[in-house]
Amino acid sequence: MTLQNGNGHNGNGHNGSGTSNGYKYVGTRPVRPDGVDKVTGRANFGADISLNGMIYGSVVRSPHAHAKIKKINFDKALKLKGVKAVISGKDFPTLKPSDKLPGVAPLSFYDMSRNVIARDKVLYDGHAIAAVAATTQAIADKAAKLIDVEYKILKPVMTAADAMKEKAPLLHDDLFTEGVDPTPKKASNIAKRTELKLGDPEVAMQSADFIVEGDYSTETVHQGYIEPHACAANFAQDGSVSIWASSQGAFMIRAYTARLCGMSTSKIKVIPAEIGGGFGGKTTIYLEPLALMLAKKSGRPVKMTMSRTEVMRATGPTSGGTAHVKIGAKKDGTLVAGTLELKYEAGAFPGSPVALGCMTGFAPYDLKDVACLGWDVVVNRPKAAAYRAPGAPVAAYAVESAMDELAHKLGIDPLTLRRKNSAKEGTKAVYGVEFDRIGNEDCLQAAQKTKHYNTPLGENQGRGVASGFWFNIGGTSSAEVMINEDGTVIVATGSPDIGGSRASMALMAAEVLGVDVSRIKPLVADTESVPYSDLTGGSRVTFATGKAVIDAAEDAIKDMKRRAAKVWKVDFDQVDWENGSAICIENDEIKPMSVADIAQIAGKTGGAISGKANINVTKGAGPGFGTHICDVEVDPETGRVTVLRYTAIQDVGTAIHPSYVEGQLQGGAAQGIGWALNEEYVYSKEGNLLNTGFLDYRVPVASDLPMIDTVLVEVPNAGHPFGVRGVGETPIVPPLGAVANAVSNAIGKRMTSLPMSPAKILQKIDAG
Amino acid sequence: MSKQHVTMTVNGDPVEVLCRADQTLLDCLRDEMGLTGTKEGCSTGDCGACSVTVDGRLVCACLMLGVEAEGRKIETIEGIGESEELHPVQRHFLEEAALQCGICTPGFIVAAKNLLEKNPNPTEEEVRYWLAGNLCRCTGYDKIIKAVLKAAEEMRG
Amino acid sequence: MAKVEIPIEVARKFTKGVTTHEVEASDLQDILISLDNDFPGIKEALNTGLAVAIDSSILQDWFLEEVEQNSKVRFIPAIEGG
Known part of the structure; x- marks a missing residue:
């Protein structure tokens, strides 16, 4: 174990000056590769995108915490000049409770769909009910206010204690408590009971000399990312969709939006914008399916941005x-x-x-x-x-x-x-x-x-x-390490950078390749430029995507060693990799070839050089x-x-x-x-x-x-x-x-x- | 709503724009002039992501109308730093790793530069109070404060 | 024999509350099949919403992972992240 007192170190190590841990680059503190764009205002976040012919969306949200939607009337809104499309829950496929993301944590698309846009019932203040797109944001906002919704107001239930009461108003009449046997026949607000146990604490407690016991309570809090949710969607006549969005996972947006809109994955391309904070709150979707449907109906690219009020009312919070x-x-x-x-x-x-x-x-x-x-x-x-x-x-x-x-x-x-x-x-x-x-x-x-x-x-x-x-956690990550003609390196991953992960990807690639970190450019690729990656979350990116980058860099080294072997007319196993160069074992008269040397003649030795890795890191986190x-x-x-x-x-x-x-x-x-x-x-x-x-x-x-x-x-x-x-x-x-x-x-x-x-x-x- | 013709100086350049009477300076900068470096985090003046200076005074661009900028000098993040060299505040933000996601960074840099123009030798407490109108959710402010203090030191020479 | 631990809720429903079982198996699919023979229906319950820990490693996404003799295999709640 080593200790680093975090407060004496500053922005040194720019040149990979070496660290106490025995690595040349890992553990140093170079300026982050995306830094200059972020201190000069050049970096494009979710709301910064602008498309040709773009129009703007606005969402109608429930003013009630719990109500039945009796009727939605779009007449007045549609008469407003500049309004190009309106949508409600009826414009989306109806999903069933069995529509789940297969896998270990089966995410319910049935719930997600009804959260993104309410169907017959609103379940919280701010729940989306309808949306409108118009030529300006001002017109869209005005039109949203002209959409009439008739409600039958129901009694809300706001706390777990109240919701667990026998006669509490029910949010869902098809929710039956999981984790109790037999599964109850009567619906309730208790979704699940989870029990974990080691040994016999009741008996063991009797041997205690002292016992402390207490009740503690907390309230709902929000992640509070400074960037409100934002996206833009384009829907072409051939049914292909492009979505620009800020999120913790472009592939996540693609998968979820495809399911909620009933589309195939290959029709949707998601281009990740810079993300202005997520902390977990941007691991799901809210606006993207709405923007997609509005774009489809209007035939125009649609941009949607949430206000801070919308962010607080309708996104994110964590459980109290x-x-x-x-x-x-x-x-x-x-x-x-x-x-x-x-x-x-x-x-x-x-x-x-x-x-x-x-x-x-x-x-x-x-x-x-x-x-x-x-x-x-x-x-x-x-x-x-x-x-x-x-x-x-x-x-x-x-x-x-x-x-x-x-x-x-x-x-x-x-x-x-x-x-x-x-x-x-x-x-x-x-x-x-x-x-x-x-x-x-x-x-x-x-x-x-x-x-x-x-x-x-x-x-x-x-x-x-x-x-x-x-x-x-670990999870599925992909990386490609591409060697440019001059020996500089591009490291592409599918993991959005929410807190400086580009810097750590560059450092790990530098360490493996033996190339100075300033010559490595990491990038976050869109969903059609790298294979699938899980979203950024669970503290997994530096670990799992980092591992993919390491594997991809090693794969590139293998390719470069092969090229050197070809040039030197020696067997592959006669070539080793040291300090960013191929060296010939047992013949030190052969001059080592650096990455730049190998890259320069890549065309003569078989074409462009890259390494890739698609992995699922199932253990070891x-x-x-x-x-x-x-x-x-x-x-x-x-x-x-x-x-x-x-x-x-x-x-x-x-x-x-x-x-x-x-x-x-x-x-x-x-x-x-x-x-x-x-x-x-x-x-x-x-x-x-x-x-x-x-x-x-x-x-x-x-x-x-x-x-x-x-x-x-x-x-x-x-x-x-x-x-x-x-x-x-x-x-x-x-x-x-x-x-x-x-x-x-x-x-x-x-x-x-x-x-x-x-x-x-x-x-x-x-x-x- | 008809648009109004507004003349202002933005980052040293004369600019003429047409903006609606109810359009904020923030929306004018972002939507009419394409200057998207100034960010919107709240539109109520609580987060400081849209910090700009107007005639040298630090304001939230979301709290001012575009038409109010008539005849004024506006400085945004895009006007800070030279073409091939960053301003010391920008450079120290990078060297201190004073940003994680980066959405609040333009606002912080505009606000911090403005502070150092008024007070070249601020205490830690003065920096903290001056920047109390700029929210950052990623860093806990520690490295931001250090970056500003280091920039101040360098700028004093 | 791999030692398998199953969650209390699943045990209550399928095994009369017994949470520990010994199973002769070489991978996780074998374990599921073998358990399902003894406790019909348990395979599906274990296949959804649960991660697997083999000794000290937690596997979020599991399928055919090999299990050694004397391995401890536990089905545990899935882990998500923020």
Whole structure:
């Protein structure tokens, strides 16, 4: 294991000056290849596309949280000059409940289709009902307002607790709880029950000297990407479609749009725009099928962009939820049992990440007797989308709060208590898998050694620590490494770059090829230029797409060695690859041929040179563990919390581009701090979202935060050639607990509800 | 709605545009002039992605009408940096890795450059408060603040 | 013999709640077939919505992966990402 204190390094390493890890390029910090376009305004994001003859779309959204659509009347809208097309749910194929994406996580196209455009029922404030395209955005927006919709208003149900009640209004009359036997005959709002268990926690709990138990609650929060969803679609007379869109996966857009519009994949080409933040929220589609249908009906390219209000009302959020946690321990701090029950709000359609909450909550701890029970519950809110380590933060918040309480009860340092019980190599997690070498304990140890943790606190100040875990995944990725005539290199992948992955692809290719990273140009290709790749998410790109790039680079090397062998008239196995050149083994009189030398005569030796790799990385994605430390000061008069100091420590495997790895830790921490302190969806009694903008949905701003220190613990992942572990998601798991523990310790009372607004904190202080 | 004829200076060049009376400066820049470097994140002045300067003053282009720009000097991200050389703020953003997705970056650079023109030697706190009107969801601001402080140091010489 | 663990919900429905089984099999398809012989219908339940862990490796997308003697095979909830 090596440690990198993230704050001394700067933009050096531009020339691959070498690193302490033994690599020439991996671990350096060159300027990102797409950087100049992004600091000069040249980079084209979703809303920046402009097409010949383009018209503009606008969406009619439900003002009601729960209602039947009785009638939609387009007459007035169609009379408006400039209106070119209108659509409603009737323009799309009717899908059946059995229409699912085959695979491990069977995504329901039936639900997705009804989420993208409502059919007979609206299920949340902001649910799309119809859309219109017109020659200007202003006319389209005006026309949208002229579309008359008649509703039969139904009673909304807004929280999991209410939705689970016997007589709760039902969102779907065809939803029957999965995971209970026998499957109920009566429809309900409970979509699924998930149970995980190791040993017998009930019996084991009886041997505890101390038990902590508590209820914790969180609200719906949004990913809060700064770029609203945007796309443009063109529909040609031969039925071929082009879609320009910002998303976490161009192939994802192609597959989902094809299914929802009843088209074949080969008819749809998706060109990825730069993506202005996703965090999981752009792993699904909203506008693309609407733009496609409007383009089809109008015969014109159609551009659609969401307003911030639309983003908040109708996209993304992650589930709010409640947790009941119970942990038992011996006097010496040894944990004997843990139980966790989670109820997550899925939004209007099933699919909250509650099972992942169950799997992750206790993952940092070695517990032989542990059980987690999860409930996936539909409510009249937007359908939950993935958000960075989906499901894990809420579960970790409850468990880490309970661990803090336990540390107090036992009089043991909270990091020492965590170390004493930390999951390590061979520990079996509640979902049944034994960990390989993991960096959990290394992070706790590193945390304990930080200057931060050993600095005394002042009055009204508190310190909180928390751990977090995320699996990380692999998946299907493709890459092509193309050698240009002058020996420069193009690395094409199908993985949208959401946080600097082009830089890490270039570095890995440079390392394998032995070509300077400045001579490598990575690009994100469209759906017709590289083979299929899974979307960017699950902290998989640097790991899995990186592996594809490595394989493709090795394939290109093989080709170049073959060319050299041909020129030298030696056997292929007489050629080796060293420092970016082919060398002839056992004959050092033959001058090595560099990539540029080989590229120059490529035509004479068989044509253009490239290497490719299409892989599915099914295993080896090393899990990520992190520990965060947070100091806060609470103003006892106003309840306002100031975050004074923050350190994020994480096992990142090998940091390919350490600056962007630090950036993941810092960004995840900031989002988690927002989740803990400010952010929440506020609904009226009628189920209307009240805070639809950044003014009152308050994400952290620069003056809310201190510098976020990072410690990169590097326990290389044996499942990757360079030891890469996914790093993007773990950092949002610990902050909720770390901040809550800090606030609780500052005021001397346990905070059990997020966000910890000043009013809630004052109430707690005043409660005596 | 009929369009109005508006004359302004954009990044040093005289520009004439026709814009609707209700069209924001942001929409004029993006849709009428093709200057899409200025981004829209909220259209309510809360995110700062559309930061531009008007006669040297930092504004959200979404909160100003195009017609209000009559006779004024507008500077956008496209006007920052020389043809073959980046402005120090841009360069330090790259060297510090102060951007991840990059959607907020133009706004931050316009705002930060404006700060350094007014205050060449800001404290960390002053930078944080000046940039509090620009939202970034990726970076946690850490590297952005460092980039601005480094640019300030370099520009002071 | 591979040691197979199946989720509680599936066990309740097909195996009277028994979650651990020993199966003679050389790959994951063999395991499914063998389990389905003993517990008709379980194959389909295990084939949808579940990832597989073979010892310490989690396989999101699985089909014919080989299973060694004494391997521990667990069917676990699928993992998605953000």
